[in-house]
Structures are given as structure tokens and as C-alpha cells.
Amino acid sequence: MYAIDINTSFGVVPGDNDDHSLATLRQLMDVGGIAAALTLSLRGTRDDHVAGNRETALRCHADPRLIAAATINPLRGIGLEADVAQIAAGGFRALRFDCGSWGQLWPPDSAMFRRVLRAVAPLGLPILAPAGSISQIEALVRSVADVGLPLVLLGASYDVLAQVLAAAREYPRLALDTSRLAMPGVIETIRRELGGVTRILYGSGAPDYAPQASMNVVFRAELNDIERAAILHGNAERLLRIAAPPAPVRPAAERFAAGPIIDCHAHLHADSYRFPIDASGAATALDDCRHYGIEYMIGSSSVGIFSDMAAGNREMQALIEPVPGFLGYVVVNANDLAGSVAEMDRYYQHPKFVGAKIHCEYSQQHTGGEAMRALFVEIARHGRPVKIHNDGPGWVHAIRDLARAHPQLPIIVAHGGPRGTGAIVADCPNIYLEFCSSRATRGIIPDALAAVGPERLMYGSDQDLLHPGFVLGTYHDAGFTAAQEAQVMYQTARTLFKLTPGGGISGSAGTTAGAS
Numbered sequence: 001m002y003a004i005d006i007n008t009s010f011g012v013v014p015g016d017n018d019d020h021s022l023a024t025l026r027q028l029m030d031v032g033g034i035a036a037a038l039t040l041s042l043r044g045t046r047d048d049h050v051a052g053n054r055e056t057a058l059r060c061h062a063d064p065r066l067i068a069a070a071t072i073n074p075l076r077g078i079g080l081e082a083d084v085a086q087i088a089a090g091g092f093r094a095l096r097f098d099c100g101s102w103g104q105l106w107p108p109d110s111a112m113f114r115r116v117l118r119a120v121a122p123l124g125l126p127i128l129a130p131a132g133s134i135s136q137i138e139a140l141v142r143s144v145a146d147v148g149l150p151l152v153l154l155g156a157s158y159d160v161l162a163q164v165l166a167a168a169r170e171y172p173r174l175a176l177d178t179s180r181l182a183m184p185g186v187i188e189t190i191r192r193e194l195g196g197v198t199r200i201l202y203g204s205g206a207p208d209y210a211p212q213a214s215m216n217v218v219f220r221a222e223l224n225d226i227e228r229a230a231i232l233h234g235n236a237e238r239l240l241r242i243a244a245p246p247a248p249v250r251p252a253a254e255r256f257a258a259g260p261i262i263d264c265h266a267h268l269h270a271d272s273y274r275f276p277i278d279a280s281g282a283a284t285a286l287d288d289c290r291h292y293g294i295e296y297m298i299g300s301s302s303v304g305i306f307s308d309m310a311a312g313n314r315e316m317q318a319l320i321e322p323v324p325g326f327l328g329y330v331v332v333n334a335n336d337l338a339g340s341v342a343e344m345d346r347y348y349q350h351p352k353f354v355g356a357k358i359h360c361e362y363s364q365q366h367t368g369g370e371a372m373r374a375l376f377v378e379i380a381r382h383g384r385p386v387k388i389h390n391d392g393p394g395w396v397h398a399i400r401d402l403a404r405a406h407p408q409l410p411i412i413v414a415h416g417g418p419r420g421t422g423a424i425v426a427d428c429p430n431i432y433l434e435f436c437s438s439r440a441t442r443g444i445i446p447d448a449l450a451a452v453g454p455e456r457l458m459y460g461s462d463q464d465l466l467h468p469g470f471v472l473g474t475y476h477d478a479g480f481t482a483a484q485e486a487q488v489m490y491q492t493a494r495t496l497f498k499l500t501p502g503g504g505i506s507g508s509a510g511t512t513a514g515a516s
């Protein structure tokens with residue numbers, strides 16, 4: 001099996017210190033079983049599309065594994081005829097428009113974009129554009145449908161998937177890439193809703209995103225070989241009108257840590273999410289834990305975070321009670337200090353509740369606020385770790401202050417924070433980081449590893465809101481050594497939560513090690 005990646009780029013970006021180079025893209029292709037990639041120069045999307053298209057054509061001409069995508073920034077507004085002539089002559093297979101990104105703040109229903117679309121329509125090339133917001137998707141689909149071209153939306157995540165599916169029902173030439181399909185069962189959901197998989201194309205967002213993340217989702221999906229091959233390369237070959245590419249360095253496959261694994265960031269809920277995510281109860285998470293060798297899963301109630309703290313904790317207890325290896329965080333809320341204390345007093349009697357969970361966004365209480373300071377005093381007094389989804393201006397410094405005020409309290413920073421967080425909290429040995437996200441951003445984990453070492457990093461998945469295999473792919477592409485991997489994926493959490501090896505989810509430990 002091989003993959004064609006329809007969502008890649010290369011070049012230099014002045015706004016960060018990351019490696020966006022073509023050499024890194026090629027290396028990721030080698031490691032991930034990606035035989036060919038549709039790509040374009042970042043110079044074209046961020047600066048000058050004329051020079052960018054020239055560079056893209058040059059690079060792709062020199063390497064049969066690279067397929068050229070052209071771009072036009074409608075903000076230029078002049079030279080359109082020359083642009084179209086350059087694209088017609090340059091061997092390009094698609095047109096990519098990065099509306100909404102840096103230097104491209106233009107609405108897709110604008111006259112200037114519709115003018116560009118009319119000018120390129122005779123070329124018959126497919127259009128690729130980001131699935132930014134719901135209104136952006138609405139405008140994109142209308143504008144592209146007006147000229148009848150195929151449209152591939154890049155980076156559709158759970159918050160816009162309902163809109164993508166609805167638009168796809170109306171416009172049969174609409175497809176989407178996998179780069180942010182990070183939800184459990186999402187491929188099966190799309191297949192069911194759209195009556196097949198012909199409109200799902202493997203795309204990773206490399207080199208900024210980890211190619212293995214959505215690759216794992218495609219391999220975990222219950223598909224037959226024909227369907228899997230269609231998503232990984234067949235749909236792209238048809239859309240881009242390309243023959244089979246050169247053989248990849250190694251096959252595309254499911255790849256994740258050898259295990260055993262402890263998942264320190266999970267959720268459960270008894271009913272349904274407000275997004276097109278097919279998971280309820282404990283069954284989906286238990287299945288995934290067994291598949292990926294997750295020995296312990298420590299979660300908090302989705303209901304407790306989204307709406308009712310007490311009802312959620314009650315529901316969580318019922319969900320984890322019958323499953324060995326499923327453990328819980330008590331959801332606490334800075335808006336209700338007395339209630340939070342009562343919840344900890346109650347559930348810490350129960351051996352399965354091993355810590356507390358705070359969500360600053362849903363509770364609308366900033367990390368640096370007075371109410372959070374008071375809540376931390378109570379959490380510290382109860383003597384168990386806390387996991388916090390932070391929010392508010394300067395929260396990285398605020399969590400550092402809280403850690404220094406309670407040096408005995410282990411604090412797990414959910415989602416790891418932005419790049420540079422590790423360096424800021426490096427002098428607080430009681431701060432730990434985990435990195436679940438629906439964005440498989442590649443540079444964040446190595447950045448934190450360099451700052452705080454593997455003893456303060458953990459694996460968190462955000463299942464069953466997110467797909468544990470997707471996040472395992474992000475961790476895989478962080479490039480740990482075997483010793484670092486064992487520490488990050490297992491030992492840090494095992495030590496912190498004093499868990500017994502082999503005492504967790506039955507049928508998980510060490511039985512399903514990934515392909516590398």
C-alpha cells in the first residue's frame with residue numbers, strides 16, 4: 001500500500017522557527033510510505049504567486065514524486081491573463097487557494113475571487129482550499145460550483161464537518177482531505193453519509209503536520225482494501241489525472257508506539273456529542289484502547305465539562321466502574337468552589353478517581369484569575385494531580401505561578417500549550433505536558449522534549465472526542481528514541497498516578513505494537 005498526499009507545501013516562513021523545507025517534506029514522505037505529494041511553494045501563497053508558481057514548477061519538474069499545485073492570490077488583482085498562461089504551460093495538476101491564511105484575507109464570495117475562478121475554469125484543474133469556517137465553506141462551495149470545477153476542502157475538523165457533509169450532498173464535485181479528520185469512526189461516518197469513500201483523499205498538511213496522524217485514522221477505519229486504497233491514493237490519481245507514482249521507500253502503514261501506553265487525557269459520555277462523532281458510552285474507547293495497547297485510560301466526563309459538573313461526575317463513575325483500567329478525573333469548576341470541594345470529597349473515596357480536571361474555556365474562568373487561585377488551594381489540599389485545559393491571556397505564566405505556589409501538586413497541562421511553553425515552565429518540576437490535538441502539529445512535541453525532558457511528557461488522546469490513533473501518529477512523528485518513547489507513553493504517567501503494570505485494560509498491554 002502507498003499513499004499520495006494531496007496537502008503539502010514547502011519553503012520558508014518568517015513568522016516561526018519551524019522547518020518547512022522540501023528536504024523535510026521528502027524525508028517525511030520516505031518515513032510515511034508517501035509515494036507522491038501534491039505540493040506548492042510557500043512563496044506563492046504568502047508572498048508572490050508568480051515567483052512561487054515558477055519555483056513550484058521547477059522543483060516538481062526535477063522530482064517525479066512531486067506534483068505541482070499552482071496558486072493565485074486574488075488580492076493582486078492584476079496580471080491574471082499572464083497567470084493563467086503560466087499555469088497552462090507549467091504542468092500544474094491543481095490550483096490551491098489559501099483564503100483566510102496569512103496574507104490572504106479575502107472572502108471566497110468576493111468579485112475578485114469569482115473573477116479568478118472564471119479565468120482558470122477553462123484549465124479544468126481541481127481547486128483546493130481550506131475548510132476554515134462554516135461561512136467560508138459556504139462561500140467557497142457556491143463560488144466554485146458556479147464554474148463547475150471539483151473542490152477539495154483541506155483541514156475539515158469536527159467543528160465544520162456537518163457543514164462539509166451538507167455541502168457535499170448539494171455539490172457532487174466536493175471532496176475533503178484527511179489532515180484534520182481526528183475523530184473516532186470519522187471515515188466510516190463520512191462513508192455512510194455520502195454513500196462511499198470516493199470523496200475522501202489522504203492529505204496530511206506536511207511538513208507542518210505529522211503525516212502519520214491521519215494515516216493511522218485511515219488504517220484503523222473498517223474499510224475493505226479497495227476503499228482504503230481509494231482514500232490513500234486512488235481518488236487522488238483520478239482527480240489529478242496522474243498514473244501510478246514511483247514506488248515509496250517503504251509501505252504506508254499504521255504506525256504507533258510499541259506500548260504499553262497510558263492515556264492521561266480522555267473523556268467519556270453516555271449520550272452524544274454536538275458534532276458528527278459516533279461515540280457514546282465506553283465501548284468505542286475500550287475498543288481503541290485494546291487496539292492500540294493502551295493499558296490505562298484516565299478520563300473526565302464530557303457532560304461535566306460541557307454542562308453539569310455533578311451530573312457528569314456521576315455519569316463518569318457509572319461508565320468507568322465496570323471497566324478495569326478506566327480511571328477518572330473529578331471535574332471541578334472554579335465557578336463553584338464549595339461544589340468542587342464536595343465533588344472531590346465524594347469521588348476521592350472511590351479508588352478509580354485519581355485526580356481533578358479543570359476546563360478554563362467552558363467554565364470561562366482564566367488560569368490567572370482569583371477564582372482559579374482559590375480552586376487550586378483546595379485541589380492541592382486534596383493531594384491528587386490536576387489536569388487543566390488553560391485559557392486567558394498569559395496563561396503559561398499563570399500556570400507557572402500556580403505550580404510555584406503548590407510545589408507538591410502535580411499539574412498536567414492539557415494540549416501542551418503553544419511552542420515555547422516547555423522553556424517557560426522548565427523550572428517547575430511539578431508541571432507535566434501532554435499534546436492531544438486535532439492539529440497534528442509536528443514541531444511542538446520535540447520543542448517541549450528539548451525543554452523539559454521525557455520525564456515530564458505524557459501521552460494524552462482526547463478520546464472519545466478525538467481518535468487516539470490520530471494523536472498516536474503525531475507522537476510517532478515526533479521521532480522519540482525507544483527509551484524516550486517508553487518514558488513519555490507510559491512511565492511518566494505510571495509513576496505519577498502510581499499505576500500497577502499489567503493491572504489495567506485486559507487484552508491491551510503489549511499485544512498490538514505498531515509497525516515501527
Ligand SMILES: [Zn+2]
Nearest residue numbers: 265266267462
Ligand atoms: Zn479534552
